[in-house]
Amino acid sequence: MSDINANVLATEAAETIEDLAESASGLFNDVDRDRVVRYGSYLAMALVFVSLVGMAVGLDGRQILFWINPDVYVNHPDGQGLSLGDVALWMWPLLLGWAATNEVVLEGMQARVRGVSDLVTGFLVGALGGLGISFLTFLMSVDREINPENGVPAYGARDPLVNWNEQLYIMLTFNRGWTFALWAWPLLAGLLAMVGASFRVMSDPIRKAITAALISVLSVSVFQFLVDDLLEGVGETIADPGRISNFFESDPSLGRPRVDSAFDPLIDFLYAKTGGLRLEGVILVAVVAAALSLVASYLVRGRVKQARQAYFDRPLAERTRSSALLMVGVALALLIVPFFTGSIINELLANVGIFLLLALGLNIVVGLAGILDLGYVAFFAVGGYTTAVLTSAGRGESWPSWVPLLVDEGEPVVGGWLIALVLVMVFAGLTGLLIGAPVIRMRGDYLAIVTLGFGEIIRLLFLSDWLKGYFGGAQGITNIEGADFGPIGTVTGVEPRSVFYLVAVFAAIAIYVSWRLERSRLGRAWMAIREDESVAEAMGINTVNMKLMAFVVGAVLASFAGAIFSAKVGSIFPTSFLILVSIIILVVVIVGGMGNIMGVIAGSLVLIGVLGGPKQPGLLQEFSEYKLLIYGVLLVWMMLQRPEGLVPNVRRSRELHQEEFLQDAWLKGEVDTDDEGDDVATEVAPA
Amino acid sequence: MSDTTDKGTPILEFRNINTHYGAVHILKDVNLAIYPGEMVSLLGGNASGKSTTLKTLLGMVTPTTGEVVLDGEVVNDKPTSYRVERGITMVPENRRLFKRLSVLENLQLGAYLRNDKAGIAEDLERIYTMFPRVKERANQKSGTLSGGEQQMVAMGRALMSRPRVLLMDEPSMGLAPMLVQTNFELIQQIHQEGIAIFMVEQNANMALSIADRGWVLQTGKVVLDDTAENLLANPELRKSYLGEA
Numbered sequence: 001m002s003d004i005n006a007n008v009l010a011t012e013a014a015e016t017i018e019d020l021a022e023s024a025s026g027l028f029n030d031v032d033r034d035r036v037v038r039y040g041s042y043l044a045m046a047l048v049f050v051s052l053v054g055m056a057v058g059l060d061g062r063q064i065l066f067w068i069n070p071d072v073y074v075n076h077p078d079g080q081g082l083s084l085g086d087v088a089l090w091m092w093p094l095l096l097g098w099a100a101t102n103e104v105v106l107e108g109m110q111a112r113v114r115g116v117s118d119l120v121t122g123f124l125v126g127a128l129g130g131l132g133i134s135f136l137t138f139l140m141s142v143d144r145e146i147n148p149e150n151g152v153p154a155y156g157a158r159d160p161l162v163n164w165n166e167q168l169y170i171m172l173t174f175n176r177g178w179t180f181a182l183w184a185w186p187l188l189a190g191l192l193a194m195v196g197a198s199f200r201v202m203s204d205p206i207r208k209a210i211t212a213a214l215i216s217v218l219s220v221s222v223f224q225f226l227v228d229d230l231l232e233g234v235g236e237t238i239a240d241p242g243r244i245s246n247f248f249e250s251d252p253s254l255g256r257p258r259v260d261s262a263f264d265p266l267i268d269f270l271y272a273k274t275g276g277l278r279l280e281g282v283i284l285v286a287v288v289a290a291a292l293s294l295v296a297s298y299l300v301r302g303r304v305k306q307a308r309q310a311y312f313d314r315p316l317a318e319r320t321r322s323s324a325l326l327m328v329g330v331a332l333a334l335l336i337v338p339f340f341t342g343s344i345i346n347e348l349l350a351n352v353g354i355f356l357l358l359a360l361g362l363n364i365v366v367g368l369a370g371i372l373d374l375g376y377v378a379f380f381a382v383g384g385y386t387t388a389v390l391t392s393a394g395r396g397e398s399w400p401s402w403v404p405l406l407v408d409e410g411e412p413v414v415g416g417w418l419i420a421l422v423l424v425m426v427f428a429g430l431t432g433l434l435i436g437a438p439v440i441r442m443r444g445d446y447l448a449i450v451t452l453g454f455g456e457i458i459r460l461l462f463l464s465d466w467l468k469g470y471f472g473g474a475q476g477i478t479n480i481e482g483a484d485f486g487p488i489g490t491v492t493g494v495e496p497r498s499v500f501y502l503v504a505v506f507a508a509i510a511i512y513v514s515w516r517l518e519r520s521r522l523g524r525a526w527m528a529i530r531e532d533e534s535v536a537e538a539m540g541i542n543t544v545n546m547k548l549m550a551f552v553v554g555a556v557l558a559s560f561a562g563a564i565f566s567a568k569v570g571s572i573f574p575t576s577f578l579i580l581v582s583i584i585i586l587v588v589v590i591v592g593g594m595g596n597i598m599g600v601i602a603g604s605l606v607l608i609g610v611l612g613g614p615k616q617p618g619l620l621q622e623f624s625e626y627k628l629l630i631y632g633v634l635l636v637w638m639m640l641q642r643p644e645g646l647v648p649n650v651r652r653s654r655e656l657h658q659e660e661f662l663q664d665a666w667l668k669g670e671v672d673t674d675d676e677g678d679d680v681a682t683e684v685a686p687a
Numbered sequence: 688m689s690d691t692t693d694k695g696t697p698i699l700e701f702r703n704i705n706t707h708y709g710a711v712h713i714l715k716d717v718n719l720a721i722y723p724g725e726m727v728s729l730l731g732g733n734a735s736g737k738s739t740t741l742k743t744l745l746g747m748v749t750p751t752t753g754e755v756v757l758d759g760e761v762v763n764d765k766p767t768s769y770r771v772e773r774g775i776t777m778v779p780e781n782r783r784l785f786k787r788l789s790v791l792e793n794l795q796l797g798a799y800l801r802n803d804k805a806g807i808a809e810d811l812e813r814i815y816t817m818f819p820r821v822k823e824r825a826n827q828k829s830g831t832l833s834g835g836e837q838q839m840v841a842m843g844r845a846l847m848s849r850p851r852v853l854l855m856d857e858p859s860m861g862l863a864p865m866l867v868q869t870n871f872e873l874i875q876q877i878h879q880e881g882i883a884i885f886m887v888e889q890n891a892n893m894a895l896s897i898a899d900r901g902w903v904l905q906t907g908k909v910v911l912d913d914t915a916e917n918l919l920a921n922p923e924l925r926k927s928y929l930g931e932a
Contacts, residue, residue, distance in 0.1 A: 316826075521799070524788070528796050531785035538745060538779060540771030540800040540848070 030117035036124045039100035043129025043189065046092045048136050054163035055626055057171055060085030062622050063276035064221040081276060084222070084622055085171065090192055093129055097122035097193025101200045114201045122197025123190040130189030133172055134182045140169050141178040205297035209290040216289035220270070221277040223619055226345060228267060233340030235261025335504065338497045346496035348609060350568065351616045353503030354561045356604040359588040360510040360597070361557030366586065367595030368523060369550035370530025371440070372448040374582055375455020378435065379428050379555040381577035383562020385462055385471060386427045387480070388572050390420040394479035398469030407481055412490065417483030421563050428559030429552050431458075436551035440544060443533065455582055463574035476573030483567045493568040502567075506560050514597050517553075526550055527595075580628075581614050587631050591638055607631070696759055697722050698852050698883060699744060699775065704753035706739055706907075713739045714750070715907040721852055726874075726884040728894040728915070730924075731904035737887045738780070740904070741854050744885070745777055746770050772800045774851035781861050782841040786830030790821060790840050793829050797847030807847070814843040835866050842873060852883045859890045871897055895919045 050056055066081035082090075101118045105111045143164070146153045157164050173181040199207050220227055239261045270281035277285070311319065338346045358380060365373045389395045393407050406416030413419075435454045439447055462471045471477065482492030483502065491498040517523040525546050528536040537543050566572050584607070592603025611627050612618030623630065697720035706714040714736050721727055731737045742748040743755060746767040754761045757773055776797075784793050794814065798807045815822035818839040824832060829840055838858075845853055858874060859867040867890070875897055878884050888894035895901055895915045903911035903924060911918060918924055 521795075524792055524796055525799060527788055527792070528785050528799075531787055532783055534747070535779050535783045535785070536796075537747060537767055538771075538777045539796050539844075540768040541796075542766065542768055 039125045040128025043096045044132025055088045056085045057167045065277040093126040093189040093192035094196040097196025100125045101197040122194040126190035126193025127186040130186035133185040137178040137181040209293040212293035213286035213290040229342045231263040235263035350499040352609045355608040357561040358585045359600045361554040365554035369526040373451045375451040377582040378455045378458035379558035380562045383559025384566040384572045386424045387563040387566040388477040392480040396470040412481035412484040414486040428555045432552035432555030436548045440547045478571035499568045700756040702754040704750045728886045728898035728901040735904045736907040776845045776848045776850035777854040778845045780856040782837045784829040791825045797844035855886045
């Protein structure tokens with residue numbers, strides 16, 4: 001009896017196992033193995049790379065959110081929350097899990113039903129990537145040797161790999177040894193990647209809600225400084241409106257007692273005292289964001305699209321007018337912001353403005369006229385040094401007395417900066433001509449290389465001992481006076497808000513000029529040269545003069561930025577004008593979208609504002625060390641995936657889609673299917 | 688040789704032109720003349736100097752010796768823009784539109800040297816009636832157009848400068864046979880409006896069938912200069928260009 005039972009049980013068990021195996025193999029059959037291996041390897045590489053360049057450990061110090069209430073468990077052991085370093089690692093499985101399950105729905109083919117196999121794919125990709133870290137920690141553990149005398153671990157491979165150290169080991173193994181990491185990482189990365197993949201399976205509104213919650217939590221925690229600063233500024237101004245009475249004088253926060261504001265409880269609720277979102281804050285932000293997104297999905301659904309369509313159906317002139325109105329509105333809104341923000345944010349905005357000015361200038365040279373100028377920083381330097389020489393008592397000794405010094409007993413002369421600006425324009429224009437004339441006859445690569453050389457020559461001239469009596473060599477020029485506008489106020493670096501307004505005026509001028517140029521005869525000539533220089537010449541365009549003109553216009557815009565820069569910083573040195581500056585400006589232009597003003601604005605906000613400029617930290621101050629790395633990655637990704645830039649030209653992409661539509665219609669036989677040759681013949685009207 | 692006495696003064700003329708690229712001798716004592724309203728054709732094989740002739744006519748290449756004469760004035764040292772302003776325009780080989788600019792912008796660039804806004808608008812309308820297809824696509828990037836449409840835009844762009852002489856570099860190159868035929872009809876139509884056409888072609892049969900006169904260029908030298916009918920009948924030419932034994 002028991003034998004029979006046992007037999008039955010055994011058969012049943014075997015059948016169950018067989019069933020399970022079958023359904024499992026069914027699951028795996030739907031998984032594209034090549035894809036899993038490919039994306040899994042990408043993930044492993046990304047994780048190991050981020051670890052070894054020191055990003056994970058370097059950013060680990062910045063806690064951005066807490067699982068456990070930090071006010072209760074201030075000294076809780078590791079694992080109390082999420083640091084920026086964790087995000088730098090964890091984002092990859094999420095992203096690649098999502099990317100690995102991407103699938104183009106082929107026209108005319110049955111779309112595959114999304115489901116469990118996507119999740120399996122995601123998990124496998126993540127697990128494979130996680131193995132990369134497991135392997136890394138294994139290698140580290142082999143290399144790890146604990147000094148018997150003092151118990152300090154040492155690493156043999158530390159010499160070439162700076163970040164191959166105990167901190168990384170502890171972080172990657174969660175301080176539990178490599179055997180823990182061996183299974184923990186594949187599991188963790190697998191689950192994260194599965195979450196990434198699950199975005200493909202969710203219904204639209206839910207996916208949007210979760211994405212909104214995720215992005216909001218991340219931005220509110222990562223940009224804590226900005227949120228904090230804005231809330232505090234707005235709150236205090238509401239509580240004490242008198243704070244903004246002094247328009248140009250100084251920041252609202254400077255030298256004033258702190259005022260209790262309505263937002264203080266919110267700030268305390270959101271953020272921990274040590275920095276980072278509290279658990280309650282996380283929940284609040286996520287719920288609010290998800291709710292808003294759901295409301296948007298269900299109530300507004302389709303209407304935005306309709307409104308967009310309606311907008312595009314209106315005539316072009318009307319659209320131009322309304323987008324101009326929108327621009328003015330945004331600009332006005334931006335003008336109020338510095339009243340509420342502290343000096344650090346204002347300083348940041350001023351930096352963004354200076355680089356925006358530079359990028360707009362380079363956009364004319366590279367984006368419109370197609371001249372790849374790699375020495376653009378030269379004009380920035382000329383603007384800076386000319387202003388310095390004219391407005392600093394500390395300028396070199398060798399200047400003859402007839403070179404005006406617009407300083408009056410240690411005080412700036414009213415309007416002196418403006419007089420200097422006129423001379424700056426002249427000198428920058430002349431430098432543009434001087435450098436441009438020999439360079440402009442070359443094309444393409446040669447031109448780029450020669451401009452690179454000239455950019456360095458200018459910097460080395462300012463650095464040289466030969467001209468030390470004029471420009472101070474490596475010591476540069478100090479004691480540059482601010483820009484004194486008399487009754488309006490004085491612009492100096494001490495009051496970043498004033499710098500912001502000065503920059504805003506010039507950026508507005510530059511934007512307007514670029515915008516007009518793009519639609520002018522001159523702009524068309526530049527674009528024609530960019531597209532096909534010989535044909536442009538055959539159209540009667542004087543290509544040499546036009547290119548020279550682009551060079552000079554770009555030079556003058558850069559020199560404005562230089563003039564503001566020296567008034568802001570108060571001292572300039574040759575090291576402020578390294579070749580890196582040229583490259584960063586170029587990256588801003590390329591990432592934003594070449595030849596596109598909105599793109600250039602977006603590019604400078606994202607790159608300079610968030611990541612930081614050559615010497616200025618951005619909102620993500622922790623990232624300054626990896627700024628160039630991120631720039632590089634962004635540039636490569638941009639060129640591969642979105643060569644048209646962050647903000648592609650709407651009009652043009654719409655035309656492209658219209659073309660696609662027309663071709664579709666033609667293929668489906670909805671439009672006359674006449675032979676093209678006949679079309680031409682019938683459409684040529686008799687003369 | 689064609690009789691030229693009754694045609695008045697030529698618009699464009701080459702007098703003993705020699706051109707060099709570096710030390711290499713490209714055009715050798717070339718004499719040409721284009722009279723108002725006529726259709727002429729320059730034939731020649733590869734590397735015979737056809738493109739250099741066009742570039743020299745337009746001022747993009749300066750001759751070493753000899754004179755380029757425009758309306759009786761020697762213009763050797765005058766820039767391209769000077770000649771374009773006086774009614775010399777080129778339709779480049781393979782159309783070469785400004786691909787990332789819209790069709791309208793391409794046409795506007797054709798009228799780059801003109802200042803009369805009313806006249807430009809009028810000519811734009813004229814081109815739109817001539818090619819309704821071009822009007823439909825006015826705001827589209829010209830690079831997204833089909834080959835035939837691009838040819839229309841290229842012609843339109845050239846006409847926008849109100850030319851007296853249209854220099855056409857290999858108008859049939861890169862076009863489907865069907866379109867080549869249409870294209871030649873188009874050229875004839877433009878010619879009927881009184882515009883002189885100077886056509887550089889490898890398709891000798893097609894070119895000579897619509898031209899009044901022709902020259903044959905061989906390694907930079909004019910070896911034949913005659914009326915189109917005579918050239919078509921010339922056995923030597925038939926042998927080398929029309930592939931007949």
